[in-house]
Amino acid sequence: MKIVIDAFGGDNAPKEIVEGAILAINKYSNLNIILCGDEKKIREILNGRDERIEICHAPLVISNDDVPTEAIRGKKESSLVKAFDILKEREDVISLISAGSTGAILTGAIMKIGRIKGISRPALAPILPTKKKSDVILIDSGANIDCKSINLYHFAVMGSAYYSALYNVNKPRVGLLNIGVEEHKGTELTREAYSLIKDSGLNFIGNVEAREYMSGNVDVMVADGFAGNVLLKGSEGAVGALLSVLKNSIKSHTMSKIGALFMRKTFKEIKNRMDVLSRHGGSPFLGCKKLVMKNHGSCKRENILASVDQSIILYQNKLIEKIEDLIKKQVGEE
Amino acid sequence: MKIVIDAFGGDNAPKEIVEGAILAINKYSNLNIILCGDEKKIREILNGRDERIEICHAPLVISNDDVPTEAIRGKKESSLVKAFDILKEREDVISLISAGSTGAILTGAIMKIGRIKGISRPALAPILPTKKKSDVILIDSGANIDCKSINLYHFAVMGSAYYSALYNVNKPRVGLLNIGVEEHKGTELTREAYSLIKDSGLNFIGNVEAREYMSGNVDVMVADGFAGNVLLKGSEGAVGALLSVLKNSIKSHTMSKIGALFMRKTFKEIKNRMDVLSRHGGSPFLGCKKLVMKNHGSCKRENILASVDQSIILYQNKLIEKIEDLIKKQVGEE
Numbered sequence: 001m002k003i004v005i006d007a008f009g010g011d012n013a014p015k016e017i018v019e020g021a022i023l024a025i026n027k028y029s030n031l032n033i034i035l036c037g038d039e040k041k042i043r044e045i046l047n048g049r050d051e052r053i054e055i056c057h058a059p060l061v062i063s064n065d066d067v068p069t070e071a072i073r074g075k076k077e078s079s080l081v082k083a084f085d086i087l088k089e090r091e092d093v094i095s096l097i098s099a100g101s102t103g104a105i106l107t108g109a110i111m112k113i114g115r116i117k118g119i120s121r122p123a124l125a126p127i128l129p130t131k132k133k134s135d136v137i138l139i140d141s142g143a144n145i146d147c148k149s150i151n152l153y154h155f156a157v158m159g160s161a162y163y164s165a166l167y168n169v170n171k172p173r174v175g176l177l178n179i180g181v182e183e184h185k186g187t188e189l190t191r192e193a194y195s196l197i198k199d200s201g202l203n204f205i206g207n208v209e210a211r212e213y214m215s216g217n218v219d220v221m222v223a224d225g226f227a228g229n230v231l232l233k234g235s236e237g238a239v240g241a242l243l244s245v246l247k248n249s250i251k252s253h254t255m256s257k258i259g260a261l262f263m264r265k266t267f268k269e270i271k272n273r274m275d276v277l278s279r280h281g282g283s284p285f286l287g288c289k290k291l292v293m294k295n296h297g298s299c300k301r302e303n304i305l306a307s308v309d310q311s312i313i314l315y316q317n318k319l320i321e322k323i324e325d326l327i328k329k330q331v332g333e334e
Numbered sequence: 335m336k337i338v339i340d341a342f343g344g345d346n347a348p349k350e351i352v353e354g355a356i357l358a359i360n361k362y363s364n365l366n367i368i369l370c371g372d373e374k375k376i377r378e379i380l381n382g383r384d385e386r387i388e389i390c391h392a393p394l395v396i397s398n399d400d401v402p403t404e405a406i407r408g409k410k411e412s413s414l415v416k417a418f419d420i421l422k423e424r425e426d427v428i429s430l431i432s433a434g435s436t437g438a439i440l441t442g443a444i445m446k447i448g449r450i451k452g453i454s455r456p457a458l459a460p461i462l463p464t465k466k467k468s469d470v471i472l473i474d475s476g477a478n479i480d481c482k483s484i485n486l487y488h489f490a491v492m493g494s495a496y497y498s499a500l501y502n503v504n505k506p507r508v509g510l511l512n513i514g515v516e517e518h519k520g521t522e523l524t525r526e527a528y529s530l531i532k533d534s535g536l537n538f539i540g541n542v543e544a545r546e547y548m549s550g551n552v553d554v555m556v557a558d559g560f561a562g563n564v565l566l567k568g569s570e571g572a573v574g575a576l577l578s579v580l581k582n583s584i585k586s587h588t589m590s591k592i593g594a595l596f597m598r599k600t601f602k603e604i605k606n607r608m609d610v611l612s613r614h615g616g617s618p619f620l621g622c623k624k625l626v627m628k629n630h631g632s633c634k635r636e637n638i639l640a641s642v643d644q645s646i647i648l649y650q651n652k653l654i655e656k657i658e659d660l661i662k663k664q665v666g667e668e
Contacts, residue, residue, distance in 0.1 A: 131575045142513055145521055179476055179563040187479055187560060210567035214575035226521060227564050229513040230557075233544035234565040235572030241465045241548035242573050245607050249600040259596025266583040266590040273579050 001030055002093045003311055004086045005304065007037035008061045008079040009100025010297045014038070017099065018045040020304020025052050027305065028312070034086055034093070037061075037079040058082040061100075064297075068103035072111055080104055084112035087290055095311035097282065097304060099295035106143055109285050109292040116320070118327040121151045122287030123225070124294060125159055126232065127166075127280045129273050132216030137163055139222060139286065142229035149192035152176070152222055156197045156204070157326045158286040159220035165317035166280075166310065172219035175208030177227055182207070189224065197222070200330070210234075239274065281307030284314065286323065291315065335364055336427045337645055338420045339638065341371035342395045342413040343434025344631045348372070351433065352379040354638020359386050361639065362646065368420055368427070371395075371413040392416040395434075398631075402437035406445050414438055418446035421624055429645035431616065431638060433629035440477055443619050443626040450654070452661040455485045456621030457559070458628060459493055460566065461500075461614045463607050466550030471497055473556060473620065476563035483526035486510070486556055490531045490538070491660045492620040493554035499651035500614075500644065506553035509542030511561055516541070523558065531556070534664070544568075573608065615641025618648065620657065625649065 005021055007014045014037055021033045032052045035042050039057040046053065060078040062071040075081055080100050087096040098105050106122070115122055123140035130136050139159040144151060156174050163172040176194055178186040183194055185207055197204045205218060210231055213221050223231060250256045260267070281303050282295035291314055293307045339355055341348045348371055355367045366386045369376050373391040380387065394412035396405045409415055414434050421430040432439050440456070449456055457474035464470050473493040478485060490508050497506040510528055512520040517528055519541055531538050539552060544565055547555050557565060584590045594601070615637050616629035625648055627641045 129575070129579075131578045145513065177564065179479065179560060179567075210564040211571040211574070213568065214571050223564075226513060227561060230511065230544045230561050230564045231568040233513075234547065234568045237543075237545040237548050238569030238572045239576050240545070241463070242576060242604070242608070244465045245463075245604055246600065249603045250597070253599050256597045256600040259593040259600070262593025262596065263584070263590045265587050266580065266593070269583045270576070270579055274576070 001028075001312070001315075002032045002034060002090065003095045003097060003308055004034040004036065004083045004093050006079045006083045006096070006098035006100055007035040007042055008058070009098040010295065010299055012298065012300060013099065014041055015045055016299065016301045017304055018042055020301035020308075021053060022046070022049055023301055023305040024308040028308070031308070031312075034083075036083040036086070056082050056086060062104045064101045066101065066104060068101065068107035069111075071101075071104050072108045080108060081112075084108045087292070088112050094315040095291035095293060097293045097295060097307045097311065099282070099297055099299045099304075102294060105292065105294050106285060109288045113288045113290050113292065116287055116289055116324050116327060118330070119154050119158070119287040119323075121147070121154065122285050123155050123158065124283045125162055125286055126283040128214065128232070128235075130214045130216035134216050134219065135167075135280075136213060136216075136218055137220055138213070138228055138232055139220065140225040140228050141232045141283070142225045143285070144225040147189065147224035149189055149196055152189070152193035152224060153196040153200065154287065154327070156200060156202055156220065156222045157330070158323050159222060160202050161319060161322040161326060162284065162286055162314075163219050165314050165319040165322060168317070169219065171203040173205045173217070174202045174220040174222060175205050175213075175218035177210060177213070177221055177223035177231065178207035179209065180207065181209065193222070281305070281310050284310070284319075289320065291320065335362075335646070335649075336366045336368060336424065337429045337431060337642055338368040338370065338417045338427050340413045340417045340430070340432035340434055341369040341376055342392070343432040344629065344633055346632065346634060347433065348375055349379055350633065350635045351638055352376055354635035354642075355387060356380070356383050357635055357639040358642040362642070365642070365646075368417075370417040370420070390416050390420060396438045398435045400435065400438060402435065402441035403445075405435075405438050406442045414442060415446075418442045421626070422446050428649040429625035429627060431627045431629060431641045431645065433616070433631055433633045433638075436628060439626065439628050440619060443622045447622045447624050447626065450621055450623055450658050450661060452664070453488050453492070453621040455481070455488065456619050457489050457492065458617045459496055459620055460617040462548065462566070462569075464548045464550035468550050468553065469501075469614075470547060470550075470552055471554055472547070472562055472566055473554065474559040474562050475566045475617070476559045477619070478559040481523065481558035483523055483530055486523070486527035486558060487530040487534065488621065488661070490534060490536055490554065490556045491664070492657050493556060494536050495653060495656040495660060496618065496620055496648070497553050499648050499653040499656060502651070503553065505537035507539045507551070508536045508554045508556060509539050509547075509552035511544060511547070511555055511557035511565065512541035513543065514541065515543065527556070615639070615644045618644070618653075624654065
């Protein structure tokens with residue numbers, strides 16, 4: 001089993017990425033990793049710890065300032081393009097992991113790896129925490145801005161297959177992000193998507209308001225990329241604002257400072273619960289022919305390890321094949 | 335100066351509404367209030383405290399289950415319709431306050447009071463807290479689902495005038511909710527709205543991501559009603575989930591319980607900072623010819639008082655006239 005990793009994507013590359021690869025190698029005895037990037041720099045970090053690690057030299061790096069299509073076409077010697085070439089050409093490579101430019105990763109995935117037949121819009125599906133013990137995935141979270149109802153239907157199918165493969169849940173609860181629960185609520189897009197998903201055979205629980213998405217009562221939240229992005233970023237912003245007000249208040253009251261010491265365990269629990277990325281690594285780009293994992297730009301070594309964990313689970317649970325089957329079935333029915 | 339209040343709107347009506355009216359009467363010696371609703375029940379609560387309070391008897395109540403247009407047309411003897419009639423007919427009544435059905439209030443405002451010339455879509459603009467000391471208003475938050483760019487432009491104008499009137503700020507910073515900061519980002523709608531608002535003479539700071547809306551760096555956040563609703567409800571949901579995880583964790587650790595006692599002041603500060611409604615009452619329905627304040631269904635007496643406060647400030651700072659002037663100017667220029 002092999003995984004290819006773009007060692008030069010993200011704010012903490014290459015150090016944290018390479019260290020993450022080493023963590024993964026130590027965890028899985030049947031795993032080989034191919035690191036793409038400047039060989040000399042990678043070797044320096046590896047410092048001899050290169051068992052089951054192959055290096056694919058790539059002198060260039062794609063940055064967030066690069067135009068994605070131009071970068072994928074033009075920067076053939078970049079760590080990301082080299083990684084895509086390897087994912088494409090080698091059958092035993094099951095997944096690509098990168099913390100680089102989102103646009104470039106998505107463009108590369110579509111141009112180099114290709115879409116599953118029937119799916120016009122692959123989508124990013126990050127995992128978010130809920131009030132309860134379960135997580136919720138949001139699909140799409142910003143890759144697809146102007147969506148049609150068929151795209152939202154595909155998001156529902158792919159999201160359901162993903163949740164099912166990741167958590168071993170048979171029929172995850174699929175909800176459609178809307179501004180009210182009644183079937184007629186929302187835009188033309190949501191109304192059309194509602195009736196498509198309703199007839200899909202998925203476990204569709206109907207419209208779900210933004211307020212409810214972290215309630216633990218929905219597993220797969222379907223949205224167009226614009227609304228999904230607003231939901232994702234808006235909740236990050238709100239939680240950030242709350243924690244910032246909390247911190248400042250603690251700082252300015254001696255009693256609160258003392259209280260905060262007693263509450264260490266609670267603060268740690270909150271951090272763990274909210275920090276889903278450490279548990280699950282990146283978001284897969286669903287709808288491509290092979291697994292492509294997009295990690296957060298600020299990711300650390302444990303996030304890379306988590307993305308390896310997730311890649312292996314999704315590969316073993318045959319995520320790609322499941323999506324292909326579901327879409328094929330639907331295309332056949334039409 | 336007179337204000338009309340729907341005494342039978344909301345979950346805590348009529349008790350909390352009537353008590354709120356009494357608070358307002360005690361605060362403002364030059365204020366008269368007209369309470370609409372079942373006279374006998376209102377008198378019972380007033381219990382003789384009826385100085386400067388007039389009662390307009392209305393035996394019916396519009397509920398959330400009523401279809402708004404039918405209710406406004408058909409339930410002429412309801413507390414809300416009576417209140418609208420009074421706002422319309424009496425020149426010295428400066429504002430209407432209701433915690434009843436949002437749909438009925440918006441419909442009543444448009445049908446009974448009418449829109450400011452040039453504005454096709456009035457909008458709700460709730461106030462939200464930020465990390466800093468300032469607040470941010472969100473316009474629209476769900477009244478208008480399918481928007482055109484001209485509507486978003488009007489939201490920018492109305493929101494700016496509202497913020498300016500409420501906080502005595504000369505040129506509030508207006509941002510457009512988008513999924514990236516660059517001018518070309520987002521949908522056709524946001525790109526068109528961007529260029530309209532850019533040329534408006536408002537203090538337009540460009541696109542603002544959902545993550546930044548509580549940063550304190552933007553005063554007026556402009557969005558279509560769908561995205562605005564997702565932002566508003568999504569952040570409520572996320573904050574609620576975080577607080578719920580916090581509470582459960584405190585309950586399950588003795589040390590944390592002790593810590594929480596020490597942190598009382600901090601928890602109170604957070605509650606006050608987050609609970610903007612108590613400070614500002616409801617959201618005005620901007621774009622109507624007179625002030626219509628929509629309060630939250632769960633509002634208490636202090637929220638009614640806050641809505642009276644806000645009505646008086648907005649009246650004295652000539653909000654309606656300001657919006658009329660700005661729109662007239664724009665219409666003239668076209």
